[in-house]
Amino acid sequence: MRKRATAKEVGEAAGVSKWTVIRAFKPGASITDEAKRKIMEAAEKLNYSPNLLARSLSTNVTHQVAVLVDDFANPQKLPFLESLTERLQAEGLVAMLININNHFDHVHALLNADQRLVDAIILLGTAFRDETLNDRRLGPGMPPMFVLARDSQIEGVPAVVCDAEVGLRDIVDHLHERGYRRPGFMTGASALSTALKRRHHFAEFWRQKGVDHIVDISAERYSHQDGAESARRYLQKTHAGERVDVLMCENDILAIGAMETARSEFGLRVPDDIAVVGFDNYELGGTPAFGLTTYEQPCREMVDLVVEMVTGKREGETISLPGKLVVRSST
Amino acid sequence: MRKRATAKEVGEAAGVSKWTVIRAFKPGASITDEAKRKIMEAAEKLNYSPNLLARSLSTNVTHQVAVLVDDFANPQKLPFLESLTERLQAEGLVAMLININNHFDHVHALLNADQRLVDAIILLGTAFRDETLNDRRLGPGMPPMFVLARDSQIEGVPAVVCDAEVGLRDIVDHLHERGYRRPGFMTGASALSTALKRRHHFAEFWRQKGVDHIVDISAERYSHQDGAESARRYLQKTHAGERVDVLMCENDILAIGAMETARSEFGLRVPDDIAVVGFDNYELGGTPAFGLTTYEQPCREMVDLVVEMVTGKREGETISLPGKLVVRSST
DNA sequence: AGCGATTTTGCACCCGGGTGCAAAATGTTT
DNA sequence: AAACATTTTGCACCCGGGTGCAAAATCGCT
Known part of the structure; x- marks a missing residue:
């Protein structure tokens, strides 16, 4: 069982009371240089440092x-x-x-x-x-x-x-300018209000540009596999002509999963057959392999x-x- | 300033002493069902739960x-x-x-x-x-x-x-079997003994197969960029014919960085022009984009x-x- | 009912430091 | 040297719970 030195013990070693020892460790407390020196010496010898648990108990911090x-x-x-x-x-x-x-x-x-x-x-x-x-x-x-x-x-x-609103406006502006017109949105855990909010803004800005329909795709969780899985489900049940031309994903990791599936399992070219956008600017999304367009959080x-x-x-x-x-x- | 109820207060509310309250919260302590019921009721009302700080102070856990x-x-x-x-x-x-x-x-x-x-x-x-x-x-x-x-x-x-020894033996066996003969090893923080140990085993197993020379490449830290950076330095100063045919990296993130640089900046094909091996089995290393051979830690x-x-x-x-x-x- | 055995409860004192106040020590002034 | 001001130190008691022991309450049995 390990044993830490206490203020009382240090006090005995330095020939002062435990309260003086405590003062020696409290910045700005009233104490003579001489006493402080002796105490610090004894503390060093005994390997003493104040017990933060005890301190917290009385200070409530x-x-x-x-x-x-x-x-x-x-x-x-x-x-x-x-x-x-x-x-x-x-x-x-x-x-x-x-x-x-x-x-x-x-x-x-x-x-x-x-x-x-x-x-x-x-x-x-x-x-x-x-x-x-x-x-x-x-x-x-x-x-x-x-x-x-x-x-x-x-x-x-x-x-x-x-800011989801600003972020999604920038994204939608960019996508619209590039000529995309059939947007899809992939949410992670769709029950969450944040997901709904982002989707709401996304839909709203597209509406302002005259695009009313958003394809919804939802993944179970925010993981690479779930992104891949839900993209796979969507791509399997749709034909080339009717698919979204850009898929906005709630975060980069979903986007990477979706992109990988589209490319490797369906032979789609990104961005020609399907464009993909993420959110977060995850380091690896920026590598040439993915080149993911995304929105960076500060x-x-x-x-x-x-x-x-x-x-x-x-x-x-x-x-x-x-x-x-x-x-x-x-x- | 927030105020938590104490055992003493709960005791007063339930008509018992603070020690009985403490017992009510200690599994297996000796206490009547009746007393426990009253105490739990009072505790619920006062929103009491034991202060873990105080407990730790006396139990030393x-x-x-x-x-x-x-x-x-x-x-x-x-x-x-x-x-x-x-x-x-x-x-x-x-x-x-x-x-x-x-x-x-x-x-x-x-x-x-x-x-x-x-x-x-x-x-x-x-x-x-x-x-x-x-x-x-x-x-x-x-x-x-x-x-x-x-x-x-x-x-x-x-x-x-x-186990680095077992792991590196498996890797070297695999690489040798695939016909690679000019191995390189990329360390992250080369000052660390672990890095040296892995490199040591790597070299040792190659030696047993008759390959004495290992090309050393070192990155500053274990990051994607540092992996890319050090691969870039190496590839810039070498010509196609003299390069390693397989690059073993100390972890997946270095390997991904190196692979990306080799492919996108030097137009090398993986694994034909240069093979890459990582260590850790990071999820994204397994995607089709990288298809990284690696060693999975349990x-x-x-x-x-x-x-x-x-x-x-x-x-x-x-x-x-x-x-x-x-x-x-x-x- | 009475007696011992057993369970339940209260209490003194501990964990290690923090606080405000008063006593002690030191310093300053006339 | 006395009187007062200031700094330094010690002390009682606090923070909230835990421990071992003894007193009190309950139980079992004759």
Whole structure:
């Protein structure tokens, strides 16, 4: 059983009381240089560092932030996790990564985070089901929550998102200009409001250009295989002439799956027979093999904003940031 | 300021002492059904749940495990993180994700984890520098550490890895059988002992087949761009006839970068002009666009084993698991 | 009913630090 | 040297729960 030195022990070694030791470790506390020196010496010898658990218990601040993730199939999560942990750590915070899945739902996760007294909860690209929202245990008293990279459906919970409206207008403008007229839209988990919102804007902008019909294709989850699978179903049941001429996918990973299937299983040329558009600008989508036209989310800025909200440097208020259309060979 | 109900308050509401409340929440504790019922009722009303921080302080068990990651460019981290968090959560543990980077080194991370009294530390595919090992603060008294998906260079710190020797023998056998005779090896961060070990085995098995010369190519980091960049440098300075006929890359993401560059910038056909092999079996490497031959690590089993070690269900001892050669069109 | 055995409950004190206040030590002024 | 101001230090008690033991309540049996 491992044993850490305590302030009391350091105090005995340095000939002062435990309170003086605690002061030595508190920046700006009133203490003589001499006492501090002796204490630091003793602390070094005993390998002492304050027990953060005990500190948190009395200050009610843990410097821990829960990060909820439910979709590990999307490689875009990785850059988000990277910047998020980096920025949090720069602020002296640490991320508790919580995996939402069939065995561990949002309610579990939130209650658990609350029980651990995290300072805040960040929902990274994850969305609630309605029943979750109504759980009465999740009332006030919860740690402050923030949604990153997805719309918040919860009142009082701010979100930092990439503006779907602006993004889809840019995309539709681009597609229309290139002459596409028979658009399709592939959603990942169609029950989610974000998916519906993006589809709504997509349809809306096409309507403004005189195109009323959107072909809907839906994949189970946001994964490469599901994108491939749903593209396969669609292509099997349609003939060359009647197909969409451009397929907009809710994210890059679906788009890559769809593109691959179209090319390798149906011999279609991209973009000549079918154009494909993604969303996220996943690194590999940009390689010559795919050349995927996509929309880049301003990942770093989004993360910066959430972290500012978490640390209280900025008021918690939903923010939509514009992204950037990245045109490549797939359109 | 949010306020959680305490055991004392629940006790007052239920007409018992705080100790009885605590017992009501401790499985197997001695308490009457009647008392438990009243307490649970009061707890529900007050939205009470035990404060895990306070509990940890006295039990010295936090149910938190630090997971150190330093390479977010490798998409393979995502499945590892997914299974790891899932398995840890199934055991009632939670992962603290710590990003090791230029601003936050291993020593920082370990001391921080220790100060938070984590139950264990998992190094996920990350390696120490020598100076880290010698830091005297990192002596005994640290939480138990485990290395996952990379060799451990630290005495007393067990690792769970995919067997590099078996893997590389399978790969070399396969390549030799296909007739390749001029092998090259691309390392990511060549300073790391794991990289050297893989390269060593690669060279060794070729030597047994009578091939003594291995071309070395090194990338800065394990990223798609660095793979592309270093392949570009190599291909620029060599002529068609003198080049390697097969390039083994330390992981899939490097391999994809190299393959893309060879094809799109140098017009080489894979595998005819140059064959490419990766390591990890990253999902997208398997798509028709790349068809990357690779070696699959038994990710789930590896995670299962580390988690068993963390929970003490298995003795902490370095384990090498065999993986599986996945042959596709790139060789 | 009475006595011992057993279960349930309350309590003192612990985990390791943080807080506000008062006592002690040091410094300044006349 | 006395009086006052200021800095430094120690202390009682707090954060919320856990532990072992003893008191209290309940049970079983004659």
